[in-house]
Amino acid sequence: MDVSLETSSICIVDAQGAIQREFKVESEPEAMAAALMGTGLPFSRVGLEAGPLSQWLHAGLAKAGLSVVLLETRQLRATTKAMPVKTDRNDARAMAQVVRTGWYKAVHVKSELSQALRALLSGRKLLVAKLRDLDNGIRGLLRGFGLKVGQVSEAAFPGRVRELAEGQAGLEALMGPLLQARDAVRTERERLHRLVLAALRDDDVCRRLMTVPGVGPVTALTFCSAVDDPTRFSRSRAVGAHFGLTPRRYQSGETDRVGHISKQGDSLARQALYEAANVLLTRTGKWSALKAWGLAVARRTGMRRAKVAVARKLAVVLHRMWRDGTEFCWSREVIAA
Incomplete structure (x- = not known):
């Protein structure tokens, strides 16, 4: 299966590599499982390329009783590169042959708990990056007027910015919304960090x-x-x-x-x-x-x-x-x- 956000291309081959069916289906586990079961063919393996939707689709197809494996992306890329014309249909054909021959590296499917923790950590990292971007952006805007924030703590940063912008109406009007956005991002980052600490309390x-x-x-x-x-x-x-x-x-x-x-x-x-x-x-x-x-x-x-x-x-x-x-x-x- 070559999976994309809306639809996925499916190619079914037999033990000798001959193509038995080719079709497109909606990228939903229920629709995929129904399409495969509707062919009436027995399946030894179903291959999915590892990606953003793969673990969700893997869980749905496995629940339907199909033997699903996630395929390592870099290895598949080397296979599909050999094809002169790249289409979703050709990618599905290449993946089908890789799964048939066993020339693939299966990717570990994480537990639901690990997926939830990874989402929490990724969300926290996103807010950390946005807070850093805001700080750097504010510093850059002030530097254009010859105002240097210098080395200050995270908590003292807003006060230092207001001190530098004091007396300049245009800068004060500009820094106000930026500092409010910064405070909101910082508050939500701390909330996510507390969730990280809470997850650790019961984890020996x-x-x-x-x-x-x-x-x-x-x-x-x-x-x-x-x-x-x-x-x-x-x-x-x-x-x-x-x-x-x-x-x-x-x-x-x-x-x-x-x-x-x-x-x-x-x-x-x-x-x-x-x-x-x-x-x-x-x-x-x-x-x-x-x-x-x-x-x-x-x-x-x-x-x-x-x-x-x-x-x-x-x-x-x-x-x-x-x-x-x-x-x-x-x-x-x-x-x-």
Whole structure:
């Protein structure tokens, strides 16, 4: 199924790859299930490309008794690129052959709780970004008149802006609505942050992960919602690669190049781990073997690469703590994890 917002293209093939049916249907799980069942054909697998609607459609089709798999987007892109003409119909044909041959990587379908937590974290991040945009926009407008806000706290920002605009009627009229909008965004951001803290109160796993230096409520909840089920990783070292924190590599013949990190997987979790690594290396006062290891990497390769390395190590440590039910070890034993 090649899914779009309004309609989806469906291609059904048999075990030999011959096309049996092709049609379009409304992008609703009930309509899709009815269309497939109406063909009277037995289905061994139904493939959906991972996307914004995929988990909702997956749940509806699975409820109808169909064996549904979510397909990794990057892998499918490599398949459809080989086709000279790109249409929804051709994409559905390519996906059908990928599902038939088994040449695909199935994407983990998260639980409803993890999806709800991810939505909460994404909403909070959106308001954080909008608040930052408002602050920067206000600073830029004032700078055009030679007025510099300088370094002030978040709470003192409105007072400083009003002080600078005082006596200039045009600026006062402009800054009033902007500051009111800023106050509204800040209030709602705090409301969402309280919901994040409330979600942590009854979550023993997240509270245990917060014993790691640099890992706060947002990072712990982001990591848990991204991993969802720790048993789906056979080795803790695979978690760092899953979040795109390991280098790319190109090896062919005599050529062997190691590049930057892949940046695949959950970008929200990768960002949270990087921020936790930054706090661990630059703000945490208490010493630990993990911090000593990170600072040693920083001396060899620079602080920026050290933060990425520590972020990858944090992913490994957090997953191992989750699997084993242990707390953070401040001694060198943490490096062996």
